[in-house]
Amino acid sequence: MNRFAALLDRLAYEPRRNAKLRIMAEYFRQTPDPERGFALAALTGALTFRHAKPSLVRGLIEERADPVLFGLSWDYVGDMAETVALMWPAHPPASPRGQEAEARPGDGEAAHPGTEEPPHPCLPPAAERGRAVPTLSEVVSGLASASKSDLPALIAGWLDVLDETGRWALLKLITGELRIGVSARLAKTAVASLGGVDPDEVEHLWHGLTPPYEPLFAWVEGRGPKPETADPTPFRPPMLAHPLEEGDFAKLDPRDFLAEWKWDGIRLQAVAGRDAHGHLQRRIYSRTGEDVSRAFPDLIGALDFEGAVDGELVIVRDGRVQSFNVLQQRLNRKSVTPKLLAEYPAHLRAYDILAEGGEDLRALPFAERRRRLEALVARLNEPRIDLSPQVPFTTWEELAAARADPASVGAGEDAEAIEGCMLKRADSPYVPGRPKGLWFKWKRDPYLVDAVLMYAARGSGKRSSYYSDYTFGVWRDGPDGEELVPVGKAYFGFTDEELLRLDRFIRNHTVNRFGPVREVEYGPDRGLVLEVAFEGLQRSTRHKSGLAMRFPRIHRIRWDKPPREADRIEALERILARGEAEVFPLKEVP
Amino acid sequence: MTLVCADILKLTPEGLFCPLGPFHIDPTRPVQRALVTHGHSDHARPGHGAVMATRETLRIMAARCQDGFARTTQVASLREPMRIGEVTVTFLPAGHVLGSAQIALEAGGCRVVVSGDYKRDPDPTCLPFELVPCDVFITEATFGLPVFRHPDARGEVRKLLDSVALFPERAHLVGAYALGKAQRVMALLREEGYDRPIYLHGALERLTQLYREEGVPLGETRKVAAADRKSLGGAIVLCPPSALQDLWSRRFPDPVTAFASGWMRVRARARQKGVELPLVVSDHADWDDLCRTIRETGAGEVWVTHGQEDALVHWCRTQGLRARPLHMLGYGDEGENDPSPGKGEEG
Ligand SMILES: [Zn+2]
Ligand SMILES: [Zn+2]
Numbered sequence: 007m008n009r010f011a012a013l014l015d016r017l018a019y020e021p022r023r024n025a026k027l028r029i030m031a032e033y034f035r036q037t038p039d040p041e042r043g044f045a046l047a048a049l050t051g052a053l054t055f056r057h058a059k060p061s062l063v064r065g066l067i068e069e070r071a072d073p074v075l076f077g078l079s080w081d082y083v084g085d086m087a088e089t090v091a092l093m094w095p096a097h098p099p100a101s102p103r104g105q106e107a108e109a110r111p112g113d114g115e116a117a118h119p120g121t122e123e124p125p126h127p128c129l130p131p132a133a134e135r136g137r138a139v140p141t142l143s144e145v146v147s148g149l150a151s152a153s154k155s156d157l158p159a160l161i162a163g164w165l166d167v168l169d170e171t172g173r174w175a176l177l178k179l180i181t182g183e184l185r186i187g188v189s190a191r192l193a194k195t196a197v198a199s200l201g202g203v204d205p206d207e208v209e210h211l212w213h214g215l216t217p218p219y220e221p222l223f224a225w226v227e228g229r230g231p232k233p234e235t236a237d238p239t240p241f242r243p244p245m246l247a248h249p250l251e252e253g254d255f256a257k258l259d260p261r262d263f264l265a266e267w268k269w270d271g272i273r274l275q276a277v278a279g280r281d282a283h284g285h286l287q288r289r290i291y292s293r294t295g296e297d298v299s300r301a302f303p304d305l306i307g308a309l310d311f312e313g314a315v316d317g318e319l320v321i322v323r324d325g326r327v328q329s330f331n332v333l334q335q336r337l338n339r340k341s342v343t344p345k346l347l348a349e350y351p352a353h354l355r356a357y358d359i360l361a362e363g364g365e366d367l368r369a370l371p372f373a374e375r376r377r378r379l380e381a382l383v384a385r386l387n388e389p390r391i392d393l394s395p396q397v398p399f400t401t402w403e404e405l406a407a408a409r410a411d412p413a414s415v416g417a418g419e420d421a422e423a424i425e426g427c428m429l430k431r432a433d434s435p436y437v438p439g440r441p442k443g444l445w446f447k448w449k450r451d452p453y454l455v456d457a458v459l460m461y462a463a464r465g466s467g468k469r470s471s472y473y474s475d476y477t478f479g480v481w482r483d484g485p486d487g488e489e490l491v492p493v494g495k496a497y498f499g500f501t502d503e504e505l506l507r508l509d510r511f512i513r514n515h516t517v518n519r520f521g522p523v524r525e526v527e528y529g530p531d532r533g534l535v536l537e538v539a540f541e542g543l544q545r546s547t548r549h550k551s552g553l554a555m556r557f558p559r560i561h562r563i564r565w566d567k568p569p570r571e572a573d574r575i576e577a578l579e580r581i582l583a584r585g586e587a588e589v590f591p592l593k594e595v596p
Numbered sequence: 597m598t599l600v601c602a603d604i605l606k607l608t609p610e611g612l613f614c615p616l617g618p619f620h621i622d623p624t625r626p627v628q629r630a631l632v633t634h635g636h637s638d639h640a641r642p643g644h645g646a647v648m649a650t651r652e653t654l655r656i657m658a659a660r661c662q663d664g665f666a667r668t669t670q671v672a673s674l675r676e677p678m679r680i681g682e683v684t685v686t687f688l689p690a691g692h693v694l695g696s697a698q699i700a701l702e703a704g705g706c707r708v709v710v711s712g713d714y715k716r717d718p719d720p721t722c723l724p725f726e727l728v729p730c731d732v733f734i735t736e737a738t739f740g741l742p743v744f745r746h747p748d749a750r751g752e753v754r755k756l757l758d759s760v761a762l763f764p765e766r767a768h769l770v771g772a773y774a775l776g777k778a779q780r781v782m783a784l785l786r787e788e789g790y791d792r793p794i795y796l797h798g799a800l801e802r803l804t805q806l807y808r809e810e811g812v813p814l815g816e817t818r819k820v821a822a823a824d825r826k827s828l829g830g831a832i833v834l835c836p837p838s839a840l841q842d843l844w845s846r847r848f849p850d851p852v853t854a855f856a857s858g859w860m861r862v863r864a865r866a867r868q869k870g871v872e873l874p875l876v877v878s879d880h881a882d883w884d885d886l887c888r889t890i891r892e893t894g895a896g897e898v899w900v901t902h903g904q905e906d907a908l909v910h911w912c913r914t915q916g917l918r919a920r921p922l923h924m925l926g927y928g929d930e931g932e933n934d935p936s937p938g939k940g941e942e943g
Contacts, residue, residue, distance in 0.1 A: 019867070019874065071742065083743055
């Protein structure tokens, strides 16, 4: 556990990707199985423990520390696991046997001469004797197998013998939030580097492997065969686009690019392949590789091909793509009922093909893959799977016009579900991650609203000591006159300097504290106006205003604007009404 | 008793004030007469009429504020009671930085101790803290939360040396406050047997020279010349914390950035500053030592000047002590002040 803790500690402080890779590779090289395999599982997020929850950790510290001091400390540190690791009592309560009491070095109390041997300097303190620091494997198996009632004592026992870094690492593992700036992809890349293997190969095998990954290490180190890809439907990490900046046009040649609509849906990967018995297996993955097949039985049934298709999940009714609001209503339902399937039919709008009939197509140029995809979709002749149409253009001006008015260039009634354009180099291979210069997204302009800052909470990770999560509201008629009602929360969109200034504003204008949340001063003449950008609105019962924003972020901070001039709820209702026109026919749905 | 103690010391907009003197202690605005605990710029401000402090503190003030930081100055000798007006004043070592002192005030059988900033950990560059039993103890609370437990500073300096051994080709930039911390890190490096020259940012030179003249051995130091920076791979370079983010630091070849401060115990603090090698070395008492010191003074009443007052005041009350947060503004602008945004920082 100490080695694993030291690894996490170093990774947490190392900002450079290449150095992180080196540190991980070094760890994997020097650490034996199965210890390193469990570390890899932790780094890739493959470990979850059913009963070990943050609330359990909180309960442990509350038994040992003054709750006020814990609260103040947590507020200061910003991270619960770290707070507990730092303030965990250094020496567990003395053993009830009492005989083991001994003078601690430095206390200056000499032992009675002749009556007792002085403690041997190499011995650990009495409390630690007989209780060794657990290995990571012991921790993982302990957490997985202990009953809910045994867990608190088990975890407390480990915390007693670990040092501060060890406690931190253990608690991060338990609470499932490492936040050390290492993606699963980076950890797999480090494993691949042990044997000069292509990281994509590790990725390809991944879904068929389980912790502690001994066959994987054996293979990359040249000690064993390549693990069988028993999985006929592997996930392939998606290729992502960069947002297009104004200045990019000058550098890009329109002749190099193909354009398509950017759909306001959910990115999916639909994969089908034959298993060892020749049966066709089908799976649908989210863009992070989560298997979401069970949520889309209607779409799963349509995957009558062998290969992997990249596309957007949309709801299509009467041949018309519905807005994200409608899709959201299907995603929000826990159980997939026949009624839901009938009212919210899932479709895949396909825009890329990664494999076909066992052949990996990702190295082919996009234009070539597109032809293969068109052929596949035509062959399938399946109403639930169609092609994302391409947008014709020869100059950037033409594309700008198309983006501004998709209906004018053939998007027809689907225009409402379009959130901009995608630009893809015709010669681009399919590269996992976000490679530079190949794919761009050019989004429609967002909605803007002027809102008033009401509450602020501490951020997480790097920003845990700043008030960086903001709740804002707009004006409405209340029972006692004009009042602000919260309409959303945003935690990005500002620069580091703006964050400093916002944080200072919040600290200087706090009127109430609730744990890590502060209420700030607000009113017609006092407070801060935030110009908030967002992508859409929907009805929500979770918010007092009955509205919820999609992707809200701080667009500008209006230090100059008096709060009384901020927007009113009616402005949001108007935006909502536009989007709801298409939802309306289904209003009766419970 | 408390009534008498309350007569000895009061809180005014300028800071702590003893009407029996009359004089202020570590005032944050210009006053007639000031007693100064130590040379950090938030405690030792220029512009007063008369200043009394230890000889070392007066030297430090003169070196930092140019001449004329006060119209007149008077040296306070440690442990020698002096009569000022109707109160007896004694300066005693605080263990914080060179020349730092606590100030004990006695009148009518009541003793009040203003600790200034202090620590209990050993420090080769200054006299150790001396405990003074008292009725009212006025303490700082820079690290007044139970999450702050400073490890042995020698172990932290060994971490730095281990990193130098691991990355012999990279310069190690160590952010350290100009008064006290920088010199303590140098002295600790020498204690650990590091005998190569230590490189200094220009801003650290004057006080380092002053320490040396006061008899603190720091070994060979060299000023970093602009042209040298490229060739300092493997060297230990001390600089003010603010320089870590400056253009200045970017001229070094692939540097490792370290920061010696008690704040480095909290990860988010280290990461905000882009620190790769946090060294938890503090010149202030940690939580355990704050509590221990309060207990050992036997004081029945505790005033908390600056830092994390709320937690320490809460703890005092759970111990049956009367406690009051002073929420003093203007402290914590130098040395190990809270680097969180919203509070000033000088570096
Ligand atoms: Zn100080
Ligand atoms: Zn101070």
